[in-house]
Amino acid sequence: MASVLEKTKSKKIVFPTKKELSEAMATYTANLSAKFCKERGYFTVVLSGGDLISWLSELLEPKYQESIEWSKWHIFWVDERVVPLDHEDSNYKLAFDGFLSKVPIPIANIYPIDKDCAALGDAKSAALLYEECLKRLVNRNIIRTYKSSGFPQFDLQLLGMGPDGHMASLFPGHYQIKEKANLVTYITDSPKPPPKRITFTLPVINCASYNLMAVCDEAQADAVAKVFNHNFDLPAAWLTADVEAIWFLDQAAASKIPKGL
Numbered sequence: 322m323a324s325v326l327e328k329t330k331s332k333k334i335v336f337p338t339k340k341e342l343s344e345a346m347a348t349y350t351a352n353l354s355a356k357f358c359k360e361r362g363y364f365t366v367v368l369s370g371g372d373l374i375s376w377l378s379e380l381l382e383p384k385y386q387e388s389i390e391w392s393k394w395h396i397f398w399v400d401e402r403v404v405p406l407d408h409e410d411s412n413y414k415l416a417f418d419g420f421l422s423k424v425p426i427p428i429a430n431i432y433p434i435d436k437d438c439a440a441l442g443d444a445k446s447a448a449l450l451y452e453e454c455l456k457r458l459v460n461r462n463i464i465r466t467y468k469s470s471g472f473p474q475f476d477l478q479l480l481g482m483g484p485d486g487h488m489a490s491l492f493p494g495h496y497q498i499k500e501k502a503n504l505v506t507y508i509t510d511s512p513k514p515p516p517k518r519i520t521f522t523l524p525v526i527n528c529a530s531y532n533l534m535a536v537c538d539e540a541q542a543d544a545v546a547k548v549f550n551h552n553f554d555l556p557a558a559w560l561t562a563d564v565e566a567i568w569f570l571d572q573a574a575a576s577k578i579p580k581g582l
């Protein structure tokens with residue numbers, strides 16, 4: 322069977338250090354920002370949680386601060402923990418404190434989950450409202466749609482993977498990975514705390530023009546090896562993209578990939 326990774330132009334780059342990975346991620350993001358801002362006047366960027374946000378700090382360097390057209394960026398989350406937006410577990414808070422508050426992206430262009438649902442811990446309503454938010458932005462042509470499917474197509478998603486092979490809040494052995502109809506779904510028993518989360522579904526994740534999956538450290542090496550061995554029990558093994566799905570790995574995370582893959 323031709324693997325999903327082969328069919329969908331997945332590539333990997335292994336960096337000697339996290340610093341070099343972080344610099345390359347900044348260059349990759351800045352180049353796509355220039356392309357999409359020029360082509361359509363918007364750049365839709367989807368963030369996840371985890372270590373990714375600290376690696377994004379490279380974009381705070383003066384050369385990027387001055388050259389990027391921040392006012393054209395629109396920011397979304399591929400997954401979010403359903404906790405108050407000022408809670409330390411919130412992916413919104415993580416990104417806001419570590420990155421978004423330090424760049425001049427208009428606050429109206431930043432789309433966290435509904436704050437009341439977040440405060441109440443209502444994951445189902447949070448997912449419904451986030452899906453409605455995406456549809457409104459599709460209607461305003463801020464988010465493109467994938468071919469004729471009507472599914473939202475984001476310009477760039479910056480993703481991470483857990484040691485169990487989860488991406489976004491799609492966990493191994495949980496039914497959310499199979500959800501095909503909705504754009505956004507939810508989980509109330511996430512194996513990684515906190516338990517209540519919302520997440521983009523796989524079709525939405527894979528419609529993105531560019532998916533950059535950044536993974537570092539030895540703890541992820543087994544999962545990375547399984548992904549490149551096409552073990553589809555791991556949600557991250559299903560990652561594709563419309564134009565390019567690219568894995569940025571440090572040497573430790575890449576250390577167990579079988580030779581030749």
Ligand SMILES: O=C(O)[C@H](O)[C@@H](O)[C@H](O)[C@H](O)COP(=O)(O)O
Pocket residue numbers: 369370371372373400401402412480481482483484487488489490513
């Ligand atoms: O809400 C979350 O838990 C994150 O969005 C999650 O999906 C994350 O991206 C991975 O678990 C990787 O996390 P690390 O980068 O911390 O390994």
